[in-house]
Amino acid sequence: MSSDRLAVRKTYKLYVNGAFPRSESGRSYEVTDHKGHFLANAAWASRKDARDAVVAARGAFGKWSAMTAYNRGQVLYRVAEVMEGRHGQFCAEVEAGEGLSSGKARAAVDAAIDRWVWYAGWTDKLAAVLGGANPVAGPYFDFSMPEPTGVVAVLAPQQSSLLGLVSVLAPVLAGGNTAVVVTSKERPLPAVTLGEVLATSDVPGGVVNLLTGDSAELGPWLAEHADVDGIDLTGAPAGRAMEFEREAAGTIKRVVRPPATEPDWTADPGLSRMTPFLETKTVWHPIGV
């Protein structure tokens, strides 16, 4: 590529129901790098976009949750494969947005890709680890198994724009849930690129919906939405988490409270981000002839 070639810039849009719409509100906002230089105009998602995303996520839940665990694992692994091919692009976006050295940006992207691999391997082990037969005192076969909670709203971390995002999104998907994600407000660009990866990774449309914008604006609507079953408040704006949790109580949502400060996303996540959005179903049947 000759240096005098004028680059074709990308339009950063929302990712909803497998498509890349602009915000229905027509709004956008300026995204800058850590030094304040212009990077892009991102779509500024509205309440209506959030509601559309919930409809998409609900529509996708039946197919995604009914997929075999093996198949779901392969799809999540495919996300890692496709991300690997865009490694350089992710590094550039993370470096610009988070102000990391190129080495640290690369480490964050590496870790994000590896996180998909880790969760991809979990899909067909959860039932064995979290479920099982219950030795009831009577002539009954009784077993318990984990099932996805449903549609989960995720307020993604504000600082870690890719590794943090993947660390909260992948566990929700591994369990079979569908997601409506509000990305980092200041650093939304890697999320949009992740949307492009998801769109080409056999993840059915609507399973993941990515809204760039302000979790302070969208959080209340998602917290109170009656067709959202759970909410991860990790990226809730400072001082708003309690209010969102109260809103979520109106429909008995499963809530993941935010930590006091954004965690170290390189740490081993264990099961702690999957189990809050898994239900346990117990089935009984008589034993007899």
Added chain:
Amino acid sequence: MSSPFQYAPAPESRSIVDIAPSYGLFIDGEFVDGTGEPFKTVNPATEEVLTEISAGSAADVDRAVAAARRAFTRVWGPMRPADRGKYLFRIARILQERAREFAVLESLDNGKPIRESRDVDIPLAAAHFFYHAGWADKLDFAGLGANPRPLGVAGQVIPWNFPMLMLAWKVAPALATGNTVVLKPAETTPLTALLFAEVCRQADLPPGVVNIVTGAGETGRAVVEHGDVDKVAFTGSTEVGRSIARAVAGTRKSLTLELGGKAANIVFDDAPIDQAVEGIVQGIFFNQGHVCCAGSRLLVQENIHDEVIASLQRRIGTLRVGDPLDKNTDIGAINSHLQLERIRELADAGEAEGAHRWQPACELPDRGYWFPPTVFTDVSPAHRIAREEVFGPVLSVLTFRTPDEAVAKANNTTFGLSAGIWTEKGSRILKIANQLRAGVVWANTFNKFDPTSPFGGYKQSGYGREGGRHGLTGYLKGAAQ
């Protein structure tokens, strides 16, 4: 329908119980007077006042939480896990030894038939303690990582429908995992919890490990909102559950909610009708229908509707409604006047909205709170009796044609606690069980419970599980499900 059988009364003797004229709160191993306004508990079958109960004020709750904290820090937390387990084994054995006394007291205070308190509530309560006793020194093997730690002080609020059993569901896992407890029994059914306090003393359980603070909603709120409580566990209505979830929002408190339900009991046309009818009866009339997981919506395949309803009505005609202490009684008293009003209101709404009410000819006692077993046919999914939890002996019948329609109707509710499936086809059971959004699915059976079996809801029926390995997680730090 008049019964072809004549029954002689077969009353269980109440001489086995000794009810004091008044009761205090059980705090730090002692009975103390509460500083709230005392209240009376009545026998709902006769409206006889049984005794006067202390009400815990916020100050009393504060003392109870302080006692629980001390016991957690100094005694119960540091104790060898095997010894914690041995205390629980002791409690389980004492409950078995005094089972009949507990059963009679439960039936007197709650109104449930002695057959159920004797054969279900109390044996299961003892089983819960026995089961969890064994966990106390085996938590490393529960799949939650090495040495999982207790949360601290658990504030627990329980309902009136299974007073002693709900106590066991709450107290046994909390103690087994090393927590201490402040328990608030239901206002209308405090007596077995107070008798349990005596069991704790007989077992030499260290003071403060279990504290029992009686009272009404205000007392419960003080427990739930207390700043030094680490864990809140609640069983009761979805409405109160919402307010509790709001109250603990933004705190460090871990929360388990076991709330209301509106379970579908689905009968396919290949089901063995007689067995299904027994299951329908067991599903909705067990414990007067005061069951969160009651099979209150019968979904029957359209082509067998008339046959099932005829058979069901014949069977209901043989149910005996009356004296809870009579060993032949199938359906006892409604627990309170308030609940009776609620049932009446919803049943009236069912008729007003166009459903058809059927009740057997049965004589109800003159005194006490009674509601006959009731079946509504021609119920539409929009009717209140198809959407709201009646918590009484009222069955709403809806029909379906295809399995898909059955699943859609079954899941068409904000609740998700339980469901039933009746069919002889195994593959259909497994498919439908997968599709139902409910925490417990009974196939060709209903209303079965066991301490090894996790119980709890989807959606607005709550979160967290009670029983089994899963039930431990609500009482341990950072525990996976």
